[in-house]
Amino acid sequence: MSLIVQKYGGTSVGNPERIRNVAERIAEWRRRGDRVVVVVSAMSGVTDSLIKLAREVCAEPAEREMDMLLATGEQTTISLLAMALHAIGIPAVSLTGAQAGIVTDGRHTKAKIANLTPNQVKRHLADGAVVIVAGFQGQTMEGQITTLGRGGSDLTAIAIAAAVQAEVCQIYTDVDGVYTADPRVVPNATKIQEIAYDEMLELASAGAKVMQARAVEFAKKFNVRFEVRSSFNNNPGTIVKAETKSMEQVVVRGVSVEKNQAKVTISGVPDRPGIAAKLFQTIAEAGVNVDMIVQNVSQSGEADITFTLHRDDVKKANNITASISELSRARAVTVQEGIAKLSVVGIGMRSHSGVASSLFVALSEQGINIQMISTSEIKITVVIDEARSAEAERAVHDKFGLNVAR
Ligand code: ASP
Ligand code: MG
Numbered sequence: 501m502s503l504i505v506q507k508y509g510g511t512s513v514g515n516p517e518r519i520r521n522v523a524e525r526i527a528e529w530r531r532r533g534d535r536v537v538v539v540v541s542a543m544s545g546v547t548d549s550l551i552k553l554a555r556e557v558c559a560e561p562a563e564r565e566m567d568m569l570l571a572t573g574e575q576t577t578i579s580l581l582a583m584a585l586h587a588i589g590i591p592a593v594s595l596t597g598a599q600a601g602i603v604t605d606g607r608h609t610k611a612k613i614a615n616l617t618p619n620q621v622k623r624h625l626a627d628g629a630v631v632i633v634a635g636f637q638g639q640t641m642e643g644q645i646t647t648l649g650r651g652g653s654d655l656t657a658i659a660i661a662a663a664v665q666a667e668v669c670q671i672y673t674d675v676d677g678v679y680t681a682d683p684r685v686v687p688n689a690t691k692i693q694e695i696a697y698d699e700m701l702e703l704a705s706a707g708a709k710v711m712q713a714r715a716v717e718f719a720k721k722f723n724v725r726f727e728v729r730s731s732f733n734n735n736p737g738t739i740v741k742a743e744t745k746s747m748e749q750v751v752v753r754g755v756s757v758e759k760n761q762a763k764v765t766i767s768g769v770p771d772r773p774g775i776a777a778k779l780f781q782t783i784a785e786a787g788v789n790v791d792m793i794v795q796n797v798s799q800s801g802e803a804d805i806t807f808t809l810h811r812d813d814v815k816k817a818n819n820i821t822a823s824i825s826e827l828s829r830a831r832a833v834t835v836q837e838g839i840a841k842l843s844v845v846g847i848g849m850r851s852h853s854g855v856a857s858s859l860f861v862a863l864s865e866q867g868i869n870i871q872m873i874s875t876s877e878i879k880i881t882v883v884i885d886e887a888r889s890a891e892a893e894r895a896v897h898d899k900f901g902l903n904v905a906r
Contacts, residue, residue, distance in 0.1 A: 501533040502667035507657035510544035511674040512731035513577045523584035526630055535625050539635045539657040542573025563608035567647045574634035581632050592630040595620055598639035604646045611646035616663040651712035658715045662722040669724055672731035677738035678710055680754045680902040685890045688903040696743035699753045702845040702879045743847055751848035752900040757889050758841045760811040768831025769805055771798035779828050786820045788813045792874045840889035843881040856880055862899035868892050
């Protein structure tokens with residue numbers, strides 16, 4: 501008999517039939533004798549439509565009121581799921597984030613969990629009930645409702661699992677697990693059985709949006725082993741856990757592509773201390789989120805600086821090209837869309853060499869040009885033409901032999 505935490509995402513509780521289906525699944529785990537705490541998201545699309553509603557009544561809604569509004573999405577699903585469990589004879593109690601003891605700081609819409617004392621959760625579990633906790637929300641010390649940032653139900657689940665010392669935390673979603681590449685693009689992508697926290701984080705930051713990154717960071721910090729699996733079948737999912745020596749045998753765990761990127765090139769910048777500082781201060785002040793930055797070796801006292809940004813920020817970038825060029829005395833500032841970032845990720849890179857060269861060979865065999873390169877300890881990223889990103893993803897996936905299940 502063990503204690504498990506299950507989290508069901510928005511698609512899994514997207515309509516009444518699916519909520520009844522989730523109730524059946526919970527009942528099954530209980531029949532095995534497990535005690536279950538369930539964390540749920542709002543029904544799919546609800547959070548987005550609440551945000552839309554807010555914008556229809558106010559151009560810039562106050563963040564406190566946004567939290568008040570968005571928290572209702574999860575409150576709908578916890579109560580409905582409790583009712584669905586009652587309907588099949590299972591004792592269940594729904595709790596808001598505050599009732600579950602989730603105390604956060606006061607940063608509305610992106611609050612951080614400060615403290616979690618799940619007394620009510622424990623009490624209802626001891627009484628034999630399934631405890632259903634609203635994901636994504638918490639409460640400040642002063643009793644204000646807060647939310648934990650988009651996708652925050654994942655964080656709620658991991659934090660509760662840590663606090664009640666659950667055996668496992670199962671993250672139920674609409675995909676089977678974490679794949680070696682996007683299966684819609686790479687048909688022979690395979691499900692990864694085990695992945696280290698850092699690999700999961702790098703894949704997520706590189707566009708494989710299976711889980712909220714903050715939730716993975718939290719899991720790493722508190723060593724919460726979790727499993728990403730589907731709520732639509734009984735297949736085992738992907739286990740995310742602390743790394744082990746044997747996990748380093750695999751050089752590349754997965755490849756991921758982030759589209760909708762753009763790059764800004766500032767050419768002919770005087771090679772002097774303070775220029776980059778001023779430049780990026782201006783860019784930050786304009787609210788442009790900068791990702792990869794590359795500066796070439798200067799030639800005759802001039803350098804080129806290139807950085808990538810999300811396509812959403814292109815307008816903001818365009819607005820400041822004139823001031824960038826004036827500030828940095830650059831010869832030209834260009835903004836280019838239609839690029840993508842392709843990354844290969846694996847903790848095995850720490851102990852294996854030749855990963856970069858294999859990646860570059862795979863791309864050159866397809867005649868795909870590399871526009872920028874950046875590396876970290878367990879990740880190599882290249883910027884390529886967006887139109888060829890699918891081709892590139894398939895070629896790189898093959899090159900690293902990722903189509904073989906392991
Ligand atoms: N409902 C929230 C969102 O859509 C939280 C979550 O689903 O995890 O971001
Ligand atoms: Mg989610």
